[in-house]
Amino acid sequence: MSCRFDLHPITRRSLLGGIAASSALVLLHPFTARAAANQAHLRxxxxxxxxxxxxxxxxxxxxxxxxxxxxxxxxxxxxxxxxxxxxxxxxxxxxxxxxxxxxxxxxxxxxxxxxxxxxxxxxxxxxxxxxxxxxxxxxxxxxxxxxxxxxxxxxxxxxxxxxxxxxxxxxxxxxxxxxxxxxxxxxxxxxxxxxxxxxxxxxxxxxxxxxxxxxxxxxxxxxxxxxxxxxxxxxxxxxxxxxxxxxxxxxxxxxxxxxxxxxxxxxxxxxxxxxxxxxxxxxxxxxxxxxxxxxxxxxxxxxxxxxxxxxxxxxxxxxxxxxxxxxxxxxxxxxxxxxxxxxxxxxxxxxxxxxxxxxxxxxxxxxxxxxxxxxATLAYVRTPVGKTSAPLYSYFALVADDPSVQIVSQAQTWYIKQMLADTEFKDLPVLSAAAPFKAGGRGGADYYTDVPAGDVAIKNVADLYLYPNTVQAVVITGNQVKNWLEMSAGMFNEVKPGTVDAELLNGDFPSYNFDVIDGVTYQIDLSQPRKYDNDGKTINESSNRIQNLQFDGKPIDLDQKFVVVTNNYRAGGGGKFPEIAADKVVFQAPDTNRDVIVRFIHEQRTINPSADSNWTFKPLPGTSAVFQSGPKAKQFLADVKSVKLEDAGEGAEGFAKFRLLL
Incomplete structure (x- = not known):
């Protein structure tokens, strides 16, 4: 059909409404009110x-x-x-x-x-x-x-x-x-x-x-x-x-x-x-x-x-x-x-x-x-599976090594070492990649993991790991580990040294693509531009945001092979991380990542989710950046040791603002 769009200015809130509570009258849409004999309003x-x-x-x-x-x-x-x-x-x-x-x-x-x-x-x-x-x-x-x-x-x-x-x-x-x-x-x-x-x-x-x-x-x-x-x-x-x-x-x-x-x-x-x-x-x-x-x-x-x-x-x-x-x-x-x-x-x-x-x-x-x-769902999610000795929260998961991500990596590493024990990959070093799923953003100021110390129920595990992904492992080189982290570092905007209160987080980069790789240590240099765009395409070939990348206390061997345990989404190419795709997969588990976390907590009985501070930012003297988190983050501010943070007041849309001192 042909379309003749003849737009007229309409103030929606002034002309539209629901059923008026006091009079039970309906305010019709202007198209219904003004339609001629040969016209009709379709909603x-x-x-x-x-x-x-x-x-x-x-x-x-x-x-x-x-x-x-x-x-x-x-x-x-x-x-x-x-x-x-x-x-x-x-x-x-x-x-x-x-x-x-x-x-x-x-x-x-x-x-x-x-x-x-x-x-x-x-x-x-x-x-x-x-x-x-x-x-x-x-x-x-x-x-x-x-x-x-x-x-x-x-x-x-x-x-x-x-x-x-x-x-x-x-x-x-x-x-x-x-x-x-x-x-x-x-x-x-x-x-x-x-x-x-x-x-x-x-x-x-x-x-x-x-x-x-x-x-x-x-x-x-x-x-x-x-x-x-x-x-x-x-x-x-x-x-x-x-x-x-x-x-x-x-x-x-x-x-x-x-x-x-x-x-x-x-x-x-x-x-x-x-x-x-x-x-x-x-x-x-x-x-x-x-x-x-x-x-x-x-x-x-x-x-x-x-x-x-x-x-x-x-x-x-x-x-x-x-x-x-x-x-x-x-x-x-x-x-x-x-x-x-x-x-x-x-x-x-x-x-x-x-x-x-x-x-x-x-x-x-x-x-x-x-x-x-x-x-039935309420009864299901309230079933306890173990205890945690410390709170599990994700309020600072995008700016510091974090307990909610740490426990996922601990469970994944525990699981994959068992699964590969009798395989040709048993002697390769194991790393674990995990990302914060609930980190505010479009989910709002309450969209964070927050599990107090004590009993851990299924609802808490589901809160830690939102998706029914299954565990997979890839074998990649040290160089590919570095590029994996370079892609993850797209979470951050470039910050010029000496800048005061730069905007830290790249709002177009989803938190579920901010993988932290456990088993190595590294710093992120915010003064350099991101190496890859959101589609994994190289946009700054010479950029090296990932600095001081070490394995076992020594600079990583870029040719050495590593097992990296992750999920089916990432291992299959989800997020378009450079060189991470199905051809690198060496293990596909029948178990979901959530089931693995439940089993890990059940076996450990009491878990210790304390972050090991394996990553941080490279110091930039005289430089600061700001970011938003949930208001409840303030009560955990003193617990963060790997970076210097301070309260920076009220944010937008119910968030609180914090300052990272670089």
Missing amino acids: LMETTDIHVNVFPYDYYADKPNDTMGLARTATIIDSIRAEAANSLLIDNGDLLQGNPMGDYMAYQHGMKNGDVHPVIKAMNRLGYTVGTLGNHEFNYGLDFMFKVLGGANFPFVCANLTKGQLSSDPKKDDLYFKPYVIVEKQIKDGSGNESQVKIGFIGFVPPQIMLWDIKNLEGRAQTRDIVEAAKAWVPAMKEEGADIVIALSHSGIDGSAPSEKMENASLHLAAVDGIDAIFTGHQHLVFPGPKSWDGIANADPVKGTLHGKPTVMAGFWGSHLGLIDLLLEKDGKSWTIVDFTAEARPIYHRDDSKKVVADVGDKKEVIEAAKAEHE
Whole structure:
């Protein structure tokens, strides 16, 4: 269909609202209020990256949390539906993994035939029209995924996941799911008459699942480039009669040039002819929204457009509901988009003191749908497995050797030495790579591991290690160890000597890629630029941030071979670390990293997680840098011995600010 975008300035908060509590009146969206006899308002609503967060409850902290939960998002779905004459609800993936309820259902409950997963039970009560797959749908294996998705009362679509090798023509690929569905919806126009519009939904998953979940997908699946798949299937949707084509893209927004099998391809997907609107996800961000999207060509984070087409990314864990409102006009037998708005509506806000304030309550039907599994998950996560002699926390994991990362490395090393004891690699020195998963950032000021001394329960282990990764080991050289650390050092901005209060952390570098390698000692020289970009491409060949790298008290032999124990994500090429890929893997464990930590704590009975300060920053006299952490970090400030830190006041969005004296 042709699209005539005739935008008019609309102040969303002044014109939109929910159901007024005092009068029970509904303030209609202006498209519904002003639609002419040949026009109709269509509202499309998105949830994305729910990650099994049905309840507004943080299982790791074992307490309620007002920033999350499909039960909260569901409450605003009702009022938002009431604002429009015609509406549809979709989900954009990452449903099945991400909190202990997901692990409980996969590993303890087992999903027997006829069982319906709690997140699917909740979604069935909300009347979804269609969904697509996220990368985390594959974490527990294909069989589990199909069993769970089979319980949904709505279809799932994915145009770039095949059962085997790719065909020369994408339309001949043997796909696991339908590439698209066309929904024939009766919609009311401005005069109250009904007529039919055909809305096509096409779905996409990041091609990188073949790296991230190779253990579950190798030999059973392949992925095609997102844009390539779209260019093949969108014309077919038009030929089948779709008036409007909506892309469900579990893929973020990246302003760099198109590349083959791009992970965050939504910007370039929007440029595909025939696509009318985009729902995105995967990055756990909000679009339209500020800051994160500045400077990206063809992206308008105010209007909410990519290449001029309405686009939404609705946060994560149910934090927002994505809305795309279309004003349609009938021209003969077809529909044309003549206006649109885009918005990500939150379920909470922060008051002047930065305290989280819930904007909505729970939807009773959703809570009831998952109540039994919620209670079973609570019992599961509260099971003790041992004790810790000291607190486990990650407040300073990005600036100093850290107890929460240390215990992961201790467990991994303990495990791999047993596994390789009777192999050809038994005499090679063992190193361990681990990263802080909960280190604030987009997760917010409370998103840190914080386990007090005393009993350690399963919820604490899951808090230490968020993902159901499995243990793998690679054999690499000392030089490759150094480059691994050079890549990790991309966590930090370059700091010129003598600078006062430079910004320390690179906000675009995820904490789960900040690997600390235990078994060697080293310093990070912040005065040098990063050697690699986030994609592992060399950008400063001569840079050497990693200084004084030593093994066994001596400068590391760059030709010596080492076993490095890590996880399947990293060993398979996840994070694009230089020269770290599946061809280096010498051991693939049947055990998850979390299970190994549980077994280690159980055997040790009482663990000592004290950090050994094997890494620090190279001194830069007269230089300081600042970073943010959670407010509770202040109580642990005196415990950090390897670097000099001091309180630097209040940060943004509920964070506290700290100063690193270099």
